[in-house]
Amino acid sequence: MRRTIFAVLSTFAILSCSNHTTNMPQEPQAKRVPVQLEKHGDIRIDNYYWLNQREDEEVIEYLNSENAYREAIMKGTEELQSSLYDEMVGRIKQDDSSVPYELDGYFYYSRFNKGDQYPIYCRKKGSMDADEEILLNVNELAKDHSYYQVSGISVRPDSKMIAFGVDTVSRRIYTIHFKDLETGEILEEVIPNTSGSATWAEDSKTVFYCTKDRETLRQDRVHRHELGTNYGVDVEVYYEEDDTYITFVGKSKSKKFILIGSHSTLTTEYRFIPADQPDSDFTVIQPRTRGLEYGVAHFEDYWYIRTNHNGATNFKLMKTPIDAPGVENWVDVIPHREDVLLEGVEIFRDFLVVDERSNGLNQIHIQRWDGSEEHYIEFDEETYTAYVGNNPQYDTELLRYGYSSMTTPASVIEYNMTSRDKVVLKEQEVVGGYDKSQYKSERVWATADDGTKVPISLVYRVDMKREGGNPLLLYGYGSYGHTIDPSFSSTRLSLLDRGFIYAIAHVRGGEYLGRPWYEDGKLLNKRNTFTDFIACGDFLIESGMTSKGHLYAMGGSAGGLLMGAVINMRPSLFNGVIAAVPFVDVMTTMLDESIPLTTGEYDEWGNPNEKEYYDYMLSYSPYDNVETKDYPALLITTGLHDSQVQYWEPAKWIAKLREKRTNRDRPLLMYCNMDTGHGGASGRFEAYKEVAMEYAFFLDLEGISK
Numbered sequence: 001m002r003r004t005i006f007a008v009l010s011t012f013a014i015l016s017c018s019n020h021t022t023n024m025p026q027e028p029q030a031k032r033v034p035v036q037l038e039k040h041g042d043i044r045i046d047n048y049y050w051l052n053q054r055e056d057e058e059v060i061e062y063l064n065s066e067n068a069y070r071e072a073i074m075k076g077t078e079e080l081q082s083s084l085y086d087e088m089v090g091r092i093k094q095d096d097s098s099v100p101y102e103l104d105g106y107f108y109y110s111r112f113n114k115g116d117q118y119p120i121y122c123r124k125k126g127s128m129d130a131d132e133e134i135l136l137n138v139n140e141l142a143k144d145h146s147y148y149q150v151s152g153i154s155v156r157p158d159s160k161m162i163a164f165g166v167d168t169v170s171r172r173i174y175t176i177h178f179k180d181l182e183t184g185e186i187l188e189e190v191i192p193n194t195s196g197s198a199t200w201a202e203d204s205k206t207v208f209y210c211t212k213d214r215e216t217l218r219q220d221r222v223h224r225h226e227l228g229t230n231y232g233v234d235v236e237v238y239y240e241e242d243d244t245y246i247t248f249v250g251k252s253k254s255k256k257f258i259l260i261g262s263h264s265t266l267t268t269e270y271r272f273i274p275a276d277q278p279d280s281d282f283t284v285i286q287p288r289t290r291g292l293e294y295g296v297a298h299f300e301d302y303w304y305i306r307t308n309h310n311g312a313t314n315f316k317l318m319k320t321p322i323d324a325p326g327v328e329n330w331v332d333v334i335p336h337r338e339d340v341l342l343e344g345v346e347i348f349r350d351f352l353v354v355d356e357r358s359n360g361l362n363q364i365h366i367q368r369w370d371g372s373e374e375h376y377i378e379f380d381e382e383t384y385t386a387y388v389g390n391n392p393q394y395d396t397e398l399l400r401y402g403y404s405s406m407t408t409p410a411s412v413i414e415y416n417m418t419s420r421d422k423v424v425l426k427e428q429e430v431v432g433g434y435d436k437s438q439y440k441s442e443r444v445w446a447t448a449d450d451g452t453k454v455p456i457s458l459v460y461r462v463d464m465k466r467e468g469g470n471p472l473l474l475y476g477y478g479s480y481g482h483t484i485d486p487s488f489s490s491t492r493l494s495l496l497d498r499g500f501i502y503a504i505a506h507v508r509g510g511e512y513l514g515r516p517w518y519e520d521g522k523l524l525n526k527r528n529t530f531t532d533f534i535a536c537g538d539f540l541i542e543s544g545m546t547s548k549g550h551l552y553a554m555g556g557s558a559g560g561l562l563m564g565a566v567i568n569m570r571p572s573l574f575n576g577v578i579a580a581v582p583f584v585d586v587m588t589t590m591l592d593e594s595i596p597l598t599t600g601e602y603d604e605w606g607n608p609n610e611k612e613y614y615d616y617m618l619s620y621s622p623y624d625n626v627e628t629k630d631y632p633a634l635l636i637t638t639g640l641h642d643s644q645v646q647y648w649e650p651a652k653w654i655a656k657l658r659e660k661r662t663n664r665d666r667p668l669l670m671y672c673n674m675d676t677g678h679g680g681a682s683g684r685f686e687a688y689k690e691v692a693m694e695y696a697f698f699l700d701l702e703g704i705s706k
Helices: 011-017 057-073 075-090 138-142 515-519 527-542 558-569 586-590 599-605 611-618 648-660 686-701
Strands: 035-039 042-046 101-103 106-111 120-125 132-137 149-155 161-167 174-180 186-200 206-212 219-226 235-239 246-251 257-263 268-274 294-299 302-307 316-321 331-334 340-347 351-358 361-368 374-376 385-388 398-404 411-416 422-427 439-447 453-461 472-475 501-505 551-556 576-580 633-639 668-673
Touching: 057 075, 057 648, 057 668, 075 686, 120 138, 132 138, 132 149, 132 161, 149 174, 161 186, 186 219, 186 246, 206 246, 219 246, 257 294, 268 294, 294 340, 302 340, 316 340, 351 385, 361 385, 361 398, 439 527, 453 527, 472 527, 501 527, 527 551, 527 558, 551 558, 551 686, 558 576, 576 686, 586 599, 586 611, 633 648, 633 686, 648 668, 668 686
Parallel strands: 149 186, 472 501, 472 551, 551 576, 576 633, 633 668
Antiparallel strands: 035 042, 101 106, 106 120, 120 132, 149 161, 161 174, 174 186, 186 206, 206 219, 219 235, 246 257, 257 268, 294 302, 302 316, 316 331, 340 351, 351 361, 361 374, 385 398, 398 411, 411 422, 439 453, 453 501
16 A cells, blocks of 8 residues: 655665765765867857777776765665566566467467576467477577577478577577478578568578668668578679668568668658569669658558558558559559548558547548458547557458557457457466455646647546545656557556556657647657657646656657756656656767767658757757756666667766766656666566566655565
8 A cells, every 4th residue: 555755764865864874875976078070150069079999998887886876876776676576577468479470371479488588489380289389499599698689580481490599698689590491400691780580582592681880870771682602702782872861671471572671750752572582683663762761561462552652641551563563553542531641551461551540549441352341440539559460361351450548458459341349369367366446547638838738647546535635656758750559567466456547648749649640749849859748747736636746757769858858948847757768968869970870760750960059959858958966866867788879878868967966865866777678678587587676666665665
């Protein structure tokens, strides 16, 4: 049960009052080495620029000192962390398995044995009653590694071999391996420095794959590899010269074509060859035109194209003949709609299935190709998540989709598109029992500074007292058009059962309310993301959901940027904040083209080499706007090998916060995982140790010790 902060002094309160005693840990102090950074006549002094040397012994010592300090300050929460971890892991069905799917006469699935950190990938031939064949036991492969990630398992067309990628550093640089499924042998033949996935041609001896620039980690080249040869003689079939683009390769669902795609934030381009002619030259579907985005799917004699062509902000569906793919031949299939975002399509022999979003809610629309029938799948909750799942079969009337809400565990559902019957193939099991009736979710709307209505999804226990003062954790992201949908989390129950409300702020910069919602939260509109989040926090206090002193916030990666910006703008709004792998040193990163992701994100944040964008980005960059003032309690997390947000951004940020902040009685902590990168620990249970630490941080601030 939750106790008031007056009844139980938190660990942090006790420690902060004792900082003058000799046995208490002292805050790490990074040395100051001023570096002058100049652009457009503006001079910035960066005292902590030196921290960007990953191999420097002094840098490692500093990171270790931050970890030791956090451990010492949070020592009083160790029992709580242990309890939280046991709860979270205890809710997981340890001997779990995925729902099998059929492909080329085999049923593929993954499963876990009790206690396993990693999955076992399996298949059965003909039916699920057949003998099991283990494709990969990742537990065996990972046993000598502190980090191990398998990606992109791809079955050869003759079903006799798989290709798979392995990353043992957490930099998302994968080595492709091959396993002979007839002999069980993993071949010595490997391909290093790849994106992790391999696309098989129909000859069952040729694969296409992408490599990365060694410095920037940009996926920039596509190669063709023939089994039995050394990767050093592989043919480069495509090089993406424009450093604001990345490239990728895949195969159409029909298996008829190999496709190479290139995309930047605003522009895409595809080229193709017949999958049974791997040595042929690629044909461009539509040459890149700045601002034209499109994706392609094959059906019969046409490419079906999801695109924003001719001002279709929320996207529309068009088609064009395979032998005349240029934009001049595109014709509408589903026209543009101002109030409906077309998110994706799935093609079957007799049906076209469309993923849509209207007023923030997912919809799945089904129509026959002959136009004789169309309908939507019905969903009955106020706020939820639904999406088209894994559907490799082309000639079927069965659709698989996923469904979840903040109170409904994730389900895999099989839907008959003809009869409209549903079968729940699997619902996430919460071990120990879960009573949905004890929780409630709803959607409310805050009002932003400019009058815009901003949606918030909430979940809480029905027996929660709502007179005000409830602790509330507000989560946000708001970048890249990525929507944080309201879905179920069994780990979140550990907060809800201790009296917390959990809320998601669907701020501008995501696509919750369509593509214009994204456009209004990027580039020179980016500050809308931050003011939306602040407006959500104010609304939740004004509505009585929570009260000043009991509101908390969390965001990761670009959501960490959001956290950094809002605590600079309104530091008194939140009692405590977690910024996970936060992108906070916006100016230095976006001015350094050698850093992974920089050039490809000019269309998201702006190019600071242009003064207009430089000035705007500088106005909100969290690191550059740290001021001499009080800040909320803050826990920052990062990974030494992070390739998306380099570890030195949070390391520099916490050093500057220590230098500037005026309230020394509030915890300012950093956790740097020395073995991992952006995604955290690779093991199934290891990640929950970090979640338990994060939850303990919030609970302790709230005075909850059990």
